[in-house]
Amino acid sequence: MAQDADAQFRQIYQTEWAWRSGQAGISNAGEAQPNNGRLDNVDAKSQQQRQDYWQGVLKQLDRIKPAQLSAEDQINYAVYRAQIQNLLAAQQFKQWEMPFNSDSAFWSDIGYMLGADNLRTQADYQRYLQRLGEIPAYMDQQIDNMRAGLARGFTVPREVLDGRDVSIAAVAEQRDPTKSSFYEPFQKMPANIPAEDAKRLQAQASKVIAGQVVPAYGKLLTFFRTEYVPKARKTLAAESMPDGKAWYHQQIVEYTTLDLDPDAIHQIGLEQVAKIHAQMLETMQQTGFKGSFPEFLTFLRTDPQFYAKTPDELLMRSAWVAKQVDGQLGRYFGRLPRQRFAIVPVAPEIAPYYTSGRGGASAYLVNTYDLPSRPLYNVAALTLHESAPGHSLQLALAGEQQGQPAFRREGYISAYGEGWGLYSEYLGNEMGIYKTPYDRFGYLTYQMWRACRLVVDTGIHHLGWTRQQAIDYLTDNTALSAREIANEVDRYISWPGQALSYELGYLKILELRQKAEKALGERFDIRHFHDTILQIGSVPLPVLEKRVDKFIADGGPEPDFGCDCAAGKKAP
Structure with missing residues (x-):
C-alpha cells in the first residue's frame, strides 16, 4: 500500500516540479529563482493559468492519504503540500500585482534569473543575449500588473517608495552599455571561447543592451516616477488593503x-x-x-x-x-x-x-x-x-x-x-x-x-x-x-x-534543543542534534518538531545525510 501511495505522490510532485522549473521567477519565499534562465510571461492570463494549475495539483494531493505513505514521504508530503498551498494563495490574492517591496524587486533580480553568473559556453552567452531581448515585453507585463494593483489599492505604501527608483535609474540612465550590470558577463569571457567569437558576442551585447534593455528600464522608470509613486496607497497596514485581514493571516x-x-x-x-x-x-x-x-x-x-x-x-x-x-x-x-x-x-x-x-x-x-x-x-x-x-x-x-x-x-x-x-x-x-x-x-x-x-x-x-x-x-x-x-x-x-x-523559528529550535537535552541527558550530543536539524532540510516548524521527537525516541543517534557532504572533524 505504501509503495502505491508513494508512487502516486511521486508522480504528482515530479510532474509539477518539471512544470514549475520551466517557469520564471516562481519561488517559495517571495524571492526570485534562476529557473532555467528564462523570463516567462507574467501577464494576468498566465497568472491565472498558474493558479488553475496549482489548484489542480492540490486536488490531486487531496486524493492521497498521508498515513498510507512511507515515513520519509509523509515528511515530503507535509512540506510539498504547504509549498503548493502558499504558491496557490499568492495567485489567489494576486500578489503578482505588487511584484516588489522596499527590500527586493523584480527589476533587480533579472540578471540573477537569467543566470548571468553561470555562462560558460558560446551557447550560454547566445541564450543570455536572447533572454535580454525578452526584457522589454517582460517590463511591459510587469507595468500592466502594477497598474492593476494601483486600480484596486493593492500597492506598496507610498511612504516607503522614496529612493526606490535608484536601482532602475542605474540601468535606465547608463549611456555606455559596456558599463551596464547586464554587460558584466562579457567583461571577462571564458578562455574556451575564441577571441573572434568573443568580440562578436560583446558587440551583440552592447547592441541589445543599448537598443532594448536600457529603453525598457527607461519606460519602467517613467512609470514608477510619474504613475506608481503618485498613486500608491497612503495606508501602511496589510489589513487595510483589499481582503487584507485574510491576506495578512x-x-x-x-x-x-x-x-x-x-x-x-x-x-x-x-x-x-x-x-x-x-x-x-x-x-x-x-x-x-x-x-x-x-x-x-x-x-x-x-x-x-x-x-x-x-x-x-x-x-x-x-x-x-x-x-x-x-x-x-x-x-x-x-x-x-x-x-x-x-x-x-x-x-x-x-x-x-x-x-x-x-x-x-x-x-x-x-x-x-x-x-x-x-x-x-x-x-x-x-x-x-x-x-x-x-x-x-x-x-x-x-x-x-x-x-x-x-x-x-x-x-x-x-x-x-x-x-x-x-x-x-x-x-x-x-x-x-x-x-x-x-x-x-x-x-x-x-x-x-x-x-x-x-x-x-x-x-x-x-x-x-x-x-x-x-x-x-x-x-x-x-x-x-x-x-x-x-x-x-x-x-x-x-x-x-x-x-x-x-x-x-528561533524560539522553536531552542525549545526543541532544551527538550532533547532534558530527555537524553548524558546521551545528548550537540553535533548529532545539529546534524538532525540540518539533515531534514527546510521544513515547517511542526514537521521539525516531529523529527526531533523521533530523534529523542531513538536515543539521539547520528543522522544519515544521504549526501555527498564532507564529514566534519570530530571533537577530541
Missing part, C-alpha cells in the same frame, strides 16, 4: 508555518523584549558605562571607536569572525558542506536601502555603504547568522543532499531558515565568538531586534501603527543605527509577515 501562515493570530504574536514579542532588555542592562553594566540605557545607546551610535574607517576594514572584520567560527565548527557539527562562501560587498546601486548583510550558499554580502551606520559590535552576530553556521552552511548542506526531492533541496521556508540563522547567533556564545561586553551587547541588540519585529510587524499591519511609531520602538530598544532602523521598518511595512519568521 496567509502571510503569517506562510512565513511562520504556524496558525497564530496577530495579537498572540504581538504578546510573545512584548514578553521577549522585556526579557532581553534585562540582559542588555546587565551587559551594559559589564562595560563600565555609568549613564542610563538611552545614554548608552547614544554612546554606541556616535563613538568613532565602534565604526570602521574603510570598507576593507569592515570586510576584514567580518572575515576574521568567519575564520574564528571555522575553528569551532567541528565541535558542533558532524557534517560540513564542501561548498565555501565568499565575502562580497553589496552592490552600490542597491546598498543605500539594502540590509546590513545577507547570506547564501556561495556568498555572504556585507553592506559597506555609509560606514557610520554599520557598527562593529554587530559584526560577530551578523556574520554568524549570514555565513556559518547560519545561512551559508545550512543552504550549502541542503544543496548537497542527494536523497531528497528537488522541491525540498531547493525550497526555502523562512521560519526554518531564519530561525536557524538566529539560533546560529545564539551558538556564538558557546563558541566564544563574542569576545567583549560590546560584542555581547551587539549580540543582544540583534536578539532584541528580532523580538521587536514581532511587536512592530503586528503593530503596523494589525494594530495601525505609524512608521514613526515603529522607528521609535526600535530606536528605544536596540543599538541599531538610524539608517538600519529606517531601512528595516520600510522592509516590514512593504513585506508583511516575513519579519515574524526569525524569532518564532
